[in-house]
Amino acid sequence: MPNDFNQQIIEEFRANGGQVGGPFEGARLLLLTTTGARSGAPHTTPLGYLPDGAERSLVIASAAGAPNHPAWFHNLVANPRVTVEVGAFTYEAQATVLEGAERDRVFARAVEADSGWADYQAKTRRVIPVVGLESVGGLRPNATSLGAALKLIHDAFRRELALIRKEFAESGPSLGAQLRVNCLTVCQGLHHHHTGEDGGWFPAIAERHPALAPTLDRLREEHQKIAALLDDLQKAISTEGADPLLVLPEVERLTDELERHLAYEEEQLIPILDA
Numbered sequence: 001m002p003n004d005f006n007q008q009i010i011e012e013f014r015a016n017g018g019q020v021g022g023p024f025e026g027a028r029l030l031l032l033t034t035t036g037a038r039s040g041a042p043h044t045t046p047l048g049y050l051p052d053g054a055e056r057s058l059v060i061a062s063a064a065g066a067p068n069h070p071a072w073f074h075n076l077v078a079n080p081r082v083t084v085e086v087g088a089f090t091y092e093a094q095a096t097v098l099e100g101a102e103r104d105r106v107f108a109r110a111v112e113a114d115s116g117w118a119d120y121q122a123k124t125r126r127v128i129p130v131v132g133l134e135s136v137g138g139l140r141p142n143a144t145s146l147g148a149a150l151k152l153i154h155d156a157f158r159r160e161l162a163l164i165r166k167e168f169a170e171s172g173p174s175l176g177a178q179l180r181v182n183c184l185t186v187c188q189g190l191h192h193h194h195t196g197e198d199g200g201w202f203p204a205i206a207e208r209h210p211a212l213a214p215t216l217d218r219l220r221e222e223h224q225k226i227a228a229l230l231d232d233l234q235k236a237i238s239t240e241g242a243d244p245l246l247v248l249p250e251v252e253r254l255t256d257e258l259e260r261h262l263a264y265e266e267e268q269l270i271p272i273l274d275a
Helices: 004-013 071-080 098-113 115-125 146-169 177-208 210-238 244-273
Strands: 029-035 042-048 056-060 081-085 091-095 129-137
Touching: 004 029, 004 042, 029 056, 029 071, 042 056, 042 071, 056 098, 081 129, 091 115, 098 129, 098 177, 146 177, 146 244, 177 210, 177 244, 210 244
Parallel strands: none
Antiparallel strands: 029 042, 029 081, 056 129, 081 091, 091 129
């Protein structure tokens, strides 16, 4: 894509917490910053990605089926330490080009979720690479305050669950492998987020604001309810031959309970965090 088009997407992404319009509207999008193989200069590229667990995302060097690998791929082969932006966070990652059976398995998973990847592969003689981006450092919130960071994180979960519900609605008679991974990834992310709040944020807030003890107790109790719903969802998607129409109600129950929890937490804590 032309650099000016990429730059427009990058600016919109950063200004709107990872949300953009146009051809990427509603898509899972990240910004990948690589180091130029020749120049040594940073280059940022917007890319669609596939969830692959809490610690790794996958990007595919399709270049829309062009005969040559995209520039960002050559850069990360030369310098595999990259920077990733995902709306709520920026983090350093180690890029690994998947090979052999692992690459084929992941690419097949991507094709099952979106046949466009197969169309790109059919247009070129090269084997389209799949790259894993694994977090190797702490997450830096893309926000100017703790309250804004909390809202960004919450909105990222809201968007991901909305995407998953859409994917269930469009699913065939059986649950696709990538959709299973998407569900497991958001479950892992919510677990890590709530564990971090229970062990870090909430004790710090309680120390400075003792009057908030009842609010924090309620939020912890809601974490336990959500954890039970996460377990139910993971069991449902792990069932052999799971029917998407039977799993979707579990996603809906999780979404409804989580939205009530997030709204209450934002109402109670954002004014305190930003004070």
